[in-house]
Each structure stands twice: as C-alpha cells, then as structure tokens.
Amino acid sequence: MKRFQGSLSRIGLAVGVSLVFSVLVDVCLRKGIADPAGSTIERSLPTLGFSNVRDVNVGKTIRFVIEAEDEKEAHEKVESICSTFLTNPVIEEATITVENMDQVEGN
C-alpha cells in the first residue's frame, strides 16, 4: 500500500484507497457506416505505389488517467464515459485499454 501511495502522490493525484489507471480509448466507425476519410486514403494508396491494402478505417484515440478502486471499476467508468460522451453509439464504437500505472511503471 505504501508503495503505490508514494507513486500516487508523485503524479499529483489524491492519495486514497484508489488505484491509478492509464486509459486508451480507440474510437472507430461501426461496421457498415461509410468512412469517407478511410476510403479516400484507401483509394490514394495504389497511386502512391502501395498495393494490396484494404479495410482502411480512420478513427481517433483518446488517452487519459483515471482513479478507481480496481481495474473492473476503472473499466466500468470508462465504458460509461464512452457511451455517454466519447463515442456516438449511432455511428461509432470504442475499444478500451486500461492499465494499472503502478504495474506499468514497475516500481
């Protein structure tokens, strides 16, 4: 406990019972939704000499840090943020990656 309290205060977040997770949200268009940016890139690739490339999909990534009791809670919070704000579920879906920052730092 002491160990990650130290690392929590080092990155400037409130010290409590919570853990700190780094989050990567990868937003892409749902299957079947036209992706004009992706198809424009795909069409231009052969003219640049790159052949045999297909299924180009342009999305966006959003990174942030979140505090939670455990990884499960962190994941649930991020899913809620995604469905209410970071994605428009009519056209987009998100792949979420959550990593415990203490484990990542390995100290």
Add this chain to the structure above:
Amino acid sequence: MAATVGVAVFPGTNCELDSIHAVESLGGNARILWHSHKNLSGVDAVIIPGGFAHGDYLRPGAIARFSPLMVAISEFAKNGGPVLGICNGFQVLTEAGLLPGALQKNKGLKFLCKTVRVRIETENSTLTRKVKKGAELSLPINHFEGNFTCNPETLNSLLEEDRVVLRYCENPNGSINDIAGVCNETRNVVGLMPHPERACDLLLGSEDGKVLIDSLLEAN
C-alpha cells in the same frame, strides 16, 4: 401577439444574428439564450443555429449537448415546445438524442458551401405547416458533416411515420435516402442541414426560407 424565439448561443455558434434577423424580418421577436443559462425565459420557440459549438471538438454537438441550456431545451421539447436545429443545431439535436441518427462527414470529404434545391416531404411538422408537400425550395448549405446516417430500423420508422421533413433534389453529401431534415415523433422538433434563415431576403439570393421560419413563428 408576435412569437418570441429564443436563439441558443454556444461558444463557437456563428449564425445567431442571421437567425434573429430572419425572425424579426417576419414580425417575430428574438432573444439570445446563452449556453450556460438554465431556463428559456418564457420563449415560444427555440432555434439552435449553425456554427461550430465548442469548436466541434470530439464530434459536432458532442460537448454542446451537456450545456445547462440543453437541459432546459430538452424539457421544453418534451412538453411540445417548437425547436428548430439548423446545421450545427441539427448536429446538437442528434447528439442530445432529441432527433434520431447522426451526421457524418460528407461523402467526398468536401466542405460544401452552395445553394441546393430541397423538396418538402411533409406538411406535418413545426417547420413546414405553412408550405405544401412537394414544394421545392432553394436554400444554402454550408457544412462538412452533413451526411445524415442512421441504422436501417431507424430509417424504416422515419419513413413509416412520415418523419422525413425535407429531401435534397440532388444529394450533395451522401445522406441516406437523400434526407436533408427530419422531425421527432411528436413533430415539434425539427433538424435540417440547409439554412432557411439565410434565405429570407432577396439580397441574399432567395426568400424561400421565409415560409419555413414563418411556420416556426406560428407553431404555438
């Protein structure tokens, strides 16, 4: 008494003065509603005008929908109040869930700024009660993300319930089913990509938008 229209303004909205001018030129009163306000000050109708609310960051309308003003507008809409979303305002209404579907980047990835022909598809909406079904109007469009998209089930219900308000005569942006504007189930909330408020004066090339804004003014 002339109707008072509240014109919503978010940081980055840029068509509020055009909207006010159109409303006043038709004998209505207009009042700015700032995005942080929590009430609508007793207006009779609301216009969410075009622009780039909150810089269109994340997605057009995605941040604006969380404004305090949008809570009041949602409540107003649920009680049957007339709400019109033009261009970015249409995007805000879809993000807020007050209208179905979403607006994607234009097919061809071009920002479109031109006058298009649109056809009135229903007289039964807060925007079209004073115009005949089948009438064609010339209205300006000015958007990058105007490609109306929805899933097949939503499209079916829009068609079955006669909720497509306007269609493009020649589809400029890839919108599904040539849709330029739709309304909600109770027909008091309408969103469209073309700008009727910019077509209310012959000096600007067309007066075809007048009949639409006039319908809104008499919606109550």
